[in-house]
Amino acid sequence: MTDVLHRTGPRTVAEPRRIPAPWVQRPAGLCYGGDYNPEQWPREVWVEDIALMREAGINLVSIGIFSWVLLEPREGEYDFEWLDHLMELLHDAGISVDLGTPTAAPPAWFWKKYPQALPVTREGVTLGAGSRGMASPSSPEYRRAAANITEQLARRYAAHPALVLWHVHNEYGAPVSESYDDSSVAAFRTWLQARYGTLEELNNAWGTLFWGQKYGEWDEIDAPRLSASVSNQAQRLDFRRFTSDALLQCYINERDVIRRYTPTIPVTTNFMATNCLSADYWAWSKEVDIVANDHYLVAERTDNHILLSMDADLTRSLAGNRPWMLMEHSTGAVNWQGRNIAKRPGELARNSLSHLARGADAVMFFQFRASRFGAEKFHSAMLPHAGTGTRIWREVLDLGDDLKKLAAAKGSTVTSRVAILWDVESFWAQDLEWRPSSDLNHRERIEAYYTALWQAGISTDFAHPEADLTGYDLILAPALYLVGDKAAANLKEYVHGGGNLLVSYFSGIVDANDTVPAGALPGALRDVLGLEIHEFLPLRENETVTLSNGAAGTAWSEEIHPGTATVLSLYLDGPAASGPAITRNTFGTGTAWYVSTKIDGADLTAVVLAAVETAGIKTALRPPAGLEVATRGTGEDTFTFLINHAETDAEYPATGRDLLSGETVTGTAVVPAGTVCVIHTVKGK
Numbered sequence: 001m002t003d004v005l006h007r008t009g010p011r012t013v014a015e016p017r018r019i020p021a022p023w024v025q026r027p028a029g030l031c032y033g034g035d036y037n038p039e040q041w042p043r044e045v046w047v048e049d050i051a052l053m054r055e056a057g058i059n060l061v062s063i064g065i066f067s068w069v070l071l072e073p074r075e076g077e078y079d080f081e082w083l084d085h086l087m088e089l090l091h092d093a094g095i096s097v098d099l100g101t102p103t104a105a106p107p108a109w110f111w112k113k114y115p116q117a118l119p120v121t122r123e124g125v126t127l128g129a130g131s132r133g134m135a136s137p138s139s140p141e142y143r144r145a146a147a148n149i150t151e152q153l154a155r156r157y158a159a160h161p162a163l164v165l166w167h168v169h170n171e172y173g174a175p176v177s178e179s180y181d182d183s184s185v186a187a188f189r190t191w192l193q194a195r196y197g198t199l200e201e202l203n204n205a206w207g208t209l210f211w212g213q214k215y216g217e218w219d220e221i222d223a224p225r226l227s228a229s230v231s232n233q234a235q236r237l238d239f240r241r242f243t244s245d246a247l248l249q250c251y252i253n254e255r256d257v258i259r260r261y262t263p264t265i266p267v268t269t270n271f272m273a274t275n276c277l278s279a280d281y282w283a284w285s286k287e288v289d290i291v292a293n294d295h296y297l298v299a300e301r302t303d304n305h306i307l308l309s310m311d312a313d314l315t316r317s318l319a320g321n322r323p324w325m326l327m328e329h330s331t332g333a334v335n336w337q338g339r340n341i342a343k344r345p346g347e348l349a350r351n352s353l354s355h356l357a358r359g360a361d362a363v364m365f366f367q368f369r370a371s372r373f374g375a376e377k378f379h380s381a382m383l384p385h386a387g388t389g390t391r392i393w394r395e396v397l398d399l400g401d402d403l404k405k406l407a408a409a410k411g412s413t414v415t416s417r418v419a420i421l422w423d424v425e426s427f428w429a430q431d432l433e434w435r436p437s438s439d440l441n442h443r444e445r446i447e448a449y450y451t452a453l454w455q456a457g458i459s460t461d462f463a464h465p466e467a468d469l470t471g472y473d474l475i476l477a478p479a480l481y482l483v484g485d486k487a488a489a490n491l492k493e494y495v496h497g498g499g500n501l502l503v504s505y506f507s508g509i510v511d512a513n514d515t516v517p518a519g520a521l522p523g524a525l526r527d528v529l530g531l532e533i534h535e536f537l538p539l540r541e542n543e544t545v546t547l548s549n550g551a552a553g554t555a556w557s558e559e560i561h562p563g564t565a566t567v568l569s570l571y572l573d574g575p576a577a578s579g580p581a582i583t584r585n586t587f588g589t590g591t592a593w594y595v596s597t598k599i600d601g602a603d604l605t606a607v608v609l610a611a612v613e614t615a616g617i618k619t620a621l622r623p624p625a626g627l628e629v630a631t632r633g634t635g636e637d638t639f640t641f642l643i644n645h646a647e648t649d650a651e652y653p654a655t656g657r658d659l660l661s662g663e664t665v666t667g668t669a670v671v672p673a674g675t676v677c678v679i680h681t682v683k684g685k
C-alpha cells in the first residue's frame with residue numbers, strides 16, 4: 001500500500017491494457033441504461049424500476065456511485081446486504097451492472113476523522129464536506145480509505161454474474177481539482193524533484209530570475225497560491241500537470257486493487273472530454289480499459305448539435321478510435337446551468353444517435369429515476385417525476401427500440417482524414433493571466449474550425465500534437481499556443497513529409513515551460529510557416545478589419561514578415577494594413593497555411609475547404625443546413641447516420657436499408673425534420 005500512496009512520478013503512464021473488442025462482452029448488443037440510485041427509494045420501487053427497465057430495453061446500469069456511507073456506515077464496518085439484493089434483482093432481470101466505487105463522496109465519519117483531506121482553494125479557503133467530489137487528491141488518508149472500500153467491493157462482487165464493468169469514482173476533477181492543502185504541497189515538491197532533478201533545472205524552466213523568484217531549497221517551493229500579482233506562469237502550468245497526475249494516481253490506486261480481483265472485467269472512469277480541463281485525458285485514456293464520457297448540452301447555445309459532435313469526436317480520438325461509452329447525458333434539462341432549457345421532442349434520440357454515429361457503443365443517461373430530494377431533484381431523468389405517462393418516457397422506450405435495430409453497428413469504427421490538434425496543456429497555459437488580448441480563446445477557435453468541417457460533412461478526429469499524424473491528410477491547429485520541442489519536431493516532420501497543416505493565430509508561441517523560444521515568433525512553427533511575426537496587433541472590441549480576399553477579421557491581427565511563405569491575402573485596413581493576413585508555405589513536400597486573424601462563417605469555411613482540397617480530400621455533397629452526416633463501418637458494413645437537426649425535411653444521396661424505418665432507400669434519403677435515418681449498406685451487395 002505504501003508505495004501506491006506515494007507514487008507521484010510525473011507524467012509517465014503505462015502502456016495501454018485493452019480489453020479486446022467487443023469490449024463489454026455482456027450485454028450482447030449496444031449498451032443502454034444509466035446511473036441508477038435506488039438507495040433513494042424503498043425496495044418496492046426497485047422492483048417497479050427493474051420491470052420498467054426491461055420494458056425500455058435497458059441492459060446496463062451504473063450503481064453504487066455515491067453509496068460509500070451505506071456500504072461502510074462506520075470506519076471498518078460494512079453493510080452489503082442492500083447491494084447484494086440489488087445485484088440479484090438486476091441479474092434476475094438480465095440487466096448487467098457497471099459497479100461504481102463510491103469514492104467521489106466520502107462519508108461524514110471520514111471528514112470528522114480526517115479533516116486534513118479537505119481541499120483548499122487557491123485563495124486559501126478550506127472547503128467543507130456535505131457535498132461530493134471534494135477530497136484532496138494527494139491526501140494519503142483519502143487514498144487509503146478509497147483503496148479500502150474499493151477492495152471490499154472487488155472482493156465481494158468479483159464473481160457476481162451481473163458485474164460486467166467497473167466505474168471508478170465519478171468525474172475526477174469535478175468540481176474541485178487543484179488543492180492547496182499541505183499534502184498537495186508536499187506531493188507537488190516530490191513531483192517537481194522527479195521532473196527536474198535539480199533546483200537549477202527547475203529555476204531555469206520556471207524562469208525564476210524574473211521578479212527575483214529563484215529557489216535555493218526545495219521546501220521554499222509552494223503551490224502557486226493567490227498572490228499579490230501574477231504568479232509564476234510555468235509554476236502554475238506545472239501545478240496543473242501535477243494535479244492531473246495526482247488525480248490519475250487516485251484512479252490507478254483503485255483500478256489496481258480491482259484488477260487483483262477481476263483481471264478480465266474492464267475498468268473505466270467517466271471523462272468530461274471537452275468540458276473539464278483539469279485532466280490531461282490523453283494520458284488518462286491509456287489507463288482505462290474503455291474510454292467513457294459524460295456529455296451535457298450548454299442549454300442556451302443553438303449550435304449544441306455541433307458541440308456534441310465535437311465532444312463525441314474527441315472522445316473517440318481519446319479512445320484511439322476504439323468503441324467508447326457515452327456514460328452520461330440527459331433526457332431533458334439539467335439543473336445546474338443558469339437557464340435549464342428542456343430538450344425538444346426528438347432531441348433525446350438525435351443526441352443519442354449522434355454519439356452513436358461517432359463511435360459510441362453505449363448510450364447511458366444520468367439518471368434512471370428522477371430524485372425527489374437532494375441537489376439534483378430538478379434534473380431530468382429517464383423516468384421523470386410524472387412517471388410513465390410522459391413524453392420523455394415514451395422517447396426512452398423508442399430509443400430502446402432504435403438501439404436494438406442498430407445492434408449490428410456495435411464495434412464498427414469511424415475513419416477521418418482530418419484531425420484537429422488538441423492539447424490540454426496548451427489550453428492551461430493560454431488561459432493564464434496577462435495574455436496579449438482577452439479575446440484570445442482556444443476553445444472558441446477550435447469550435448469555429450470544427451464547425452466549418454462539420455457543416456461540410458467532413459469527418460474529423462482530434463490528435464495530440466506529439467502523436468503520429470502520418471495517417472492524416474490535413475491537420476488543423478487552431479490556437480495551439482504551447483508547442484513543446486517534441487511537438488514542434490513532429491509537426492515539422494509531418495509537413496516536410498507531405499502533410500498539410502492549417503494554423504491559426506497565437507500558435508507556436510511558447511514551449512512547454514511557457515517560455516518564448518529564442519528569435520522571432522512563432523518559434524516552434526517559424527520554419528514550417530515560412531514567416532516571422534514582428535508584433536502582435538490585437539484589435540479593439542467590435543473592431544473589424546478587411547482582408548483583400550473580402551474576408552472580415554476581428555479580435556486579432558499582427559505584423560507578419562513572410563520568408564518563404566506566399567501571401568494569399570492582405571490586410572486592407574486596421575493596424576496591420578497592407579501586411580499579410582493569410583499565407584501559404586511549401587515546406588519539404590507539404591504545405592502549411594497561416595491565418596493571422598479571427599475569421600468566421602463563410603470566410604473561414606472558404607479557407608478550410610481550400611486546405612481540404614489541396615490535401616486531396618474528396619468531400620461528399622455538402623449536407624443541407626442542420627443535417628448531420630456521419631458514418632461508421634467495418635470492412636463490410638457501412639452505417640450512415642443522417643440526423644436532421646433542422647425544422648424542415650432534408651434530402652441526401654443514399655442507397656441502402658434504413659435500419660430504423662426498415663425501408664429500402666434508393667438514390668435519395670428523405671429525412672423528415674427532427675428525425676434520424678441510419679442507412680446500412682453491405683459491401684458488394
Ligand code: GAL
Nearest residue numbers: 170171294296328334366379
Ligand atoms: C454529472 C455527474 C452526475 C450528475 C450529472 C447531472 O456531471 O457525473 O453525477 O450530477 O452531472 O447533470
